[in-house]
Amino acid sequence: MPTYSLITFGCQMNEHDSARMREVLEAAHYLPASAPTTADLVVLNTCSVREKAEHKLRSEVGRLGRLKRRRPGLLIVVAGCVAQQEGERILGTLPQIDLVLGPDNIRELPELLAALEAGGPPRVRTEFDLDSPQFLRARPVPGQTAPTAYVTVMKGCDERCSFCIVPRTRGPERYRPSQEIMAEIAGLVGAGVREVTVLGQTVNSYRDPERLLQPAVSRRPWRHTPEARLREDESEFSALLREIATTNPGLVRLRYMSPHPRHLTWSLIEAHHELKPLARHLHLPVQSGSDRVLRRMVRRHTVAEYEERVGALRGAVPGLTLSTDIIVGFPGETEEDFAETLELVNRIRPTGLFGFKYSPRPHTPALRLGDEIPETEKRARLSRLFALSEQLRQAHLASLVGSTVGVLVEGPGEREGYVGRTERNEIVHFGAVDDPTGQVLQVRVTEAFKNSLAGVLLDPARAAPIARARTTEPRARHDLPVIP
Numbered sequence: 001m002p003t004y005s006l007i008t009f010g011c012q013m014n015e016h017d018s019a020r021m022r023e024v025l026e027a028a029h030y031l032p033a034s035a036p037t038t039a040d041l042v043v044l045n046t047c048s049v050r051e052k053a054e055h056k057l058r059s060e061v062g063r064l065g066r067l068k069r070r071r072p073g074l075l076i077v078v079a080g081c082v083a084q085q086e087g088e089r090i091l092g093t094l095p096q097i098d099l100v101l102g103p104d105n106i107r108e109l110p111e112l113l114a115a116l117e118a119g120g121p122p123r124v125r126t127e128f129d130l131d132s133p134q135f136l137r138a139r140p141v142p143g144q145t146a147p148t149a150y151v152t153v154m155k156g157c158d159e160r161c162s163f164c165i166v167p168r169t170r171g172p173e174r175y176r177p178s179q180e181i182m183a184e185i186a187g188l189v190g191a192g193v194r195e196v197t198v199l200g201q202t203v204n205s206y207r208d209p210e211r212l213l214q215p216a217v218s219r220r221p222w223r224h225t226p227e228a229r230l231r232e233d234e235s236e237f238s239a240l241l242r243e244i245a246t247t248n249p250g251l252v253r254l255r256y257m258s259p260h261p262r263h264l265t266w267s268l269i270e271a272h273h274e275l276k277p278l279a280r281h282l283h284l285p286v287q288s289g290s291d292r293v294l295r296r297m298v299r300r301h302t303v304a305e306y307e308e309r310v311g312a313l314r315g316a317v318p319g320l321t322l323s324t325d326i327i328v329g330f331p332g333e334t335e336e337d338f339a340e341t342l343e344l345v346n347r348i349r350p351t352g353l354f355g356f357k358y359s360p361r362p363h364t365p366a367l368r369l370g371d372e373i374p375e376t377e378k379r380a381r382l383s384r385l386f387a388l389s390e391q392l393r394q395a396h397l398a399s400l401v402g403s404t405v406g407v408l409v410e411g412p413g414e415r416e417g418y419v420g421r422t423e424r425n426e427i428v429h430f431g432a433v434d435d436p437t438g439q440v441l442q443v444r445v446t447e448a449f450k451n452s453l454a455g456v457l458l459d460p461a462r463a464a465p466i467a468r469a470r471t472t473e474p475r476a477r478h479d480l481p482v483i484p
């Protein structure tokens with residue numbers, strides 16, 4: 001039987017798409033290869049959110065092309081956002097590629113591969129499923145399913161932030177019927193999943209296309225948000241979370257990714273307060289601490305609005321941890337603008353920060369603003385930002401030493417012991433005599449590292465020592481894997 005290797009670049013949405021591609025390939029009798037170098041088929045699931053990610057793809061295709069000269073039967077598929085963005089053009093510049101597949105065409109993979117195996121020419125399939133959006137459903141196998149899972153509830157983005165290519169590569173917003181979402185989650189929980197992360201590009205703009213949810217009615221005014229903008233927001237995301245949390249007693253944790261600050265409504269804050277499984281952590285991208293820059297980014301909120309909403313959320317959920325995304329060196333960002341970003345970070349004290357140097361992207365409105373901040377300056381700003389966020393994270397992790405935390409065990413650590421996360425998203429390493437994967441255990445924190453904690457199980461009968469608590473820390477969210 002033919003073998004495949006799948007390499008994923010980029011975000012959670014890509015990881016989710018890769019999981020679905022694996023299922024589609026295995027249903028079509030492809031077997032996972034032991035290494036990309038021995039596979040009959042290599043799928044590169046690409047990211048185009050920054051230029052660096054695209055360069056990476058080109059060098060991987062170059063490497064695979066050399067392999068293909070030795071093994072002409074090797075099929076190379078480029079999927080994901082670069083595929084969607086470049087379409088036909090990619091075959092012109094990278095002729096080693098056999099198939100260019102958009103994120104909405106995953107289901108067609110087996111038939112497209114069959115045509116190639118029969119000697120057909122290279123193909124491009126990058127059609128958005130605008131008329132009847134499809135959401136591929138996970139096929140969990142009881143006993144072989146990880147305790148955490150992603151579930152997509154919407155795709156595409158209507159926001160049009162001026163720097164961002166996602167609206168072009170993922171298309172306009174399309175929402176998944178709530179009944180379909182509920183059925184997928186029930187299946188996952190039945191197969192042993194304990195934590196679900198609900199996914200979407202602007203996940204909290206969710207609306208049920210079949211109008212089956214009871215929308216929340218909370219309309220308390222925001223001090224900083226104009227009445228008109230408030231009325232515009234008809235999202236039903238809190239109603240969806242409520243439905244998920246209350247109908248799945250086996251689900252111990254619920255997270256979502258990535259929300260847009262302007263859809264962080266009062267009803268969503270109330271859901272955080274009331275729904276026990278909803279984790280006490282939120283990833284809420286802010287991008288900049290300067291109103292002038294936010295306006296040019298077309299983020300459609302101000303710094304004050306962001307802080308007011310985060311403040312309200314923290315008031316409703318004491319101890320909630322926050323992580324965020326920030327872009328440095330956006331066109332026209334002055335030293336004063338950047339200083340405002342550092343001040344904002346100091347005020348909101350995120351425990352996780354994903355910082356990026358602005359990268360001009362094709363077809364985005366920000367292109368006409370130029371890219372005048374020199375690379376050296378962008379790099380310098382990014383390292384100042386990282387120094388601050390590192391300091392904040394270390395202080396936070398150190399403050400937890402001596403406390404007891406509830407850990408949902410995700411599995412064995414990379415070198416020894418086990419690893420899991422707290423509801424506040426801290427990573428915890430510990431030893432155990434039996435495999436506790438999928439359980440929520442109480443751990444006393446004994447040590448804080450750069451990005452994680454180590455501790456001992458509170459139950460002495462189950463605790464085991466680990467010699468070197470520090471395992472390889474998980475890679476950052478937007479890092480890229482490399483073909484060996």
Ligand code: SAH
Nearest residue numbers: 163164201258285325326356357358359361
């Ligand atoms: N809503 C999406 C955002 C996708 S892009 C989500 O699900 O996370 C992820 C992050 O990449 C953004 O929040 C932004 O901080 C960064 N980013 C996007 N476009 C960028 C660009 N052109 N240059 C630098 N960083 C960018």
Ligand code: F3S
Nearest residue numbers: 157159160161164166
């Ligand atoms: Fe991109 Fe802004 Fe949408 S960052 S994904 S255009 S919310």
